[in-house]
Amino acid sequence: MSKHIWVIAEKRKGTFHSSTYELLGKAREIAKKIPDALVACVTLTNRSLTPEMREKLSEQGSDVILNIINEKFERFDYLTYLKALESIAEKFNPEIILAPATTTGRTIMPALAASLKTGLTADCTGLDIDNDGNLLQTRPAIGGNIMATIKTPNHRPQMATIRPKTFNPLTEKYSKTAIYHEIIPILDISDKTKLIEFKEISEDQKSIQDSEVVFSGGKGLRKPENLEILKDLAKLVGGAVGASRPLVDSKWIGHENQVGLSGHTVKPKIYIAAGISGAVQHVAGMQTSDIIIAINKDVNAPIFDYSDIGLVGDAAEILEMLHRALKNIKEEIPDA
Numbered sequence: 001m002s003k004h005i006w007v008i009a010e011k012r013k014g015t016f017h018s019s020t021y022e023l024l025g026k027a028r029e030i031a032k033k034i035p036d037a038l039v040a041c042v043t044l045t046n047r048s049l050t051p052e053m054r055e056k057l058s059e060q061g062s063d064v065i066l067n068i069i070n071e072k073f074e075r076f077d078y079l080t081y082l083k084a085l086e087s088i089a090e091k092f093n094p095e096i097i098l099a100p101a102t103t104t105g106r107t108i109m110p111a112l113a114a115s116l117k118t119g120l121t122a123d124c125t126g127l128d129i130d131n132d133g134n135l136l137q138t139r140p141a142i143g144g145n146i147m148a149t150i151k152t153p154n155h156r157p158q159m160a161t162i163r164p165k166t167f168n169p170l171t172e173k174y175s176k177t178a179i180y181h182e183i184i185p186i187l188d189i190s191d192k193t194k195l196i197e198f199k200e201i202s203e204d205q206k207s208i209q210d211s212e213v214v215f216s217g218g219k220g221l222r223k224p225e226n227l228e229i230l231k232d233l234a235k236l237v238g239g240a241v242g243a244s245r246p247l248v249d250s251k252w253i254g255h256e257n258q259v260g261l262s263g264h265t266v267k268p269k270i271y272i273a274a275g276i277s278g279a280v281q282h283v284a285g286m287q288t289s290d291i292i293i294a295i296n297k298d299v300n301a302p303i304f305d306y307s308d309i310g311l312v313g314d315a316a317e318i319l320e321m322l323h324r325a326l327k328n329i330k331e332e333i334p335d336a
């Protein structure tokens with residue numbers, strides 16, 4: 001019988017979040033090391049998937065799509081999600097269940113692991129298969145000072161959440177067309193919860209994980225007012241604002257903007273670290289960015305070891321100069 005590697009899809013409006021495609025790409029890679037493995041994408045929706053959605057999941061590496069339908073799945077609904085996943089996991093006995101370490105994944109996976117009586121490794125940054133077919137789940141531990149590799153040899157399924165932007169989606173379309181199943185589970189749920197309000201993040205609060213340019217500030221910005229320059233810069237180029245943990249701890253900015261081990265992992269095309277020293281816990285969340293530009297007044301700051309471009313000087317002054325220059329370019333060439 002085939003061994004299922006499940007990827008629990010993260011739905012966003014009429015499409016799927018990029019983390020779904022990243023996990024499908026990784027699932028394809030590990031499937032090569034498990035005989036008879038099938039990559040199954042598990043979607044939870046309130047209606048059938050459109051042909052376009054199915055095609056996309058197929059091209060991104062799914063052999064099978066298991067679409068669980070329930071009227072409550074227009075949005076995330078904790079108890080119904082849990083009961084539905086539990087019931088189909090018991091039916092299909094997957095070997096591995098992967099989900100992105102988003103708010104949804106972080107909420108549902110621990111509860112699912114507990115109800116399936118297995119383990120869960122949260123926030124993984126690496127996955128592999130050992131010679132015995134066990135999933136090797138790697139994640140930073142002890143404050144990011146060591147990488148721990150965890151396996152679950154005695155229980156199935158093996159479950160992990162993975163930080164978005166850790167893996168890459170397939171670079172070439174997967175050649176098979178996924179088999180599409182619709183499942184309408186009969187769920188016995190005594191509803192103890194009700195949705196009071198659903199608040200969507202506004203467009204100008206662009207997520208740091210979805211932006212191609214992230215302007216991040218650290219303690220070297222010296223005062224909260226200097227964060228405004230970062231916000232203006234981000235607005236100018238359609239980017240997002242990130243921060244080191246001390247700025248979040250001081251309530252200059254929200255946790256959704258924190259980059260690093262206890263914040264978010266980002267992988268933009270350009271990451272600007274202004275007044276950030278480059279502590280391992282911060283670097284863990286941004287080191288895979290394509291181009292890293294560091295601004296620091298200390299020429300020996302560790303952040304320069306990770307940067308492609310380094311500017312030595314006062315962060316606020318340099319950011320002001322950058323803002324003026326970009327504004328001028330925008331005025332001269334509006335489409336730039």
Ligand SMILES: Cc1cc2nc3c(=O)[nH]c(=O)nc-3n(C[C@H](O)[C@H](O)[C@H](O)COP(=O)(O)OP(=O)(O)OC[C@H]3O[C@@H](n4cnc5c(N)ncnc54)[C@H](O)[C@@H]3O)c2cc1C
Nearest residue numbers: 218219220244245260261262263275276277281282297315
């Ligand atoms: C378990 C654990 C989890 C953690 N998780 C995170 C995390 O997710 N994200 C995170 O960021 N940190 C995290 N940390 C904290 C981390 O260890 C560092 O303390 C933190 O990243 C330092 O932030 P910083 O670089 O802004 O400040 P500092 O380390 O104080 O560095 C400030 C930098 O600004 C420079 N500077 C000063 N003045 C100026 C100026 N005028 N112009 C330019 N540069 C200037 C200095 O030279 C210095 O390099 C975690 C720590 C632990 C123990």
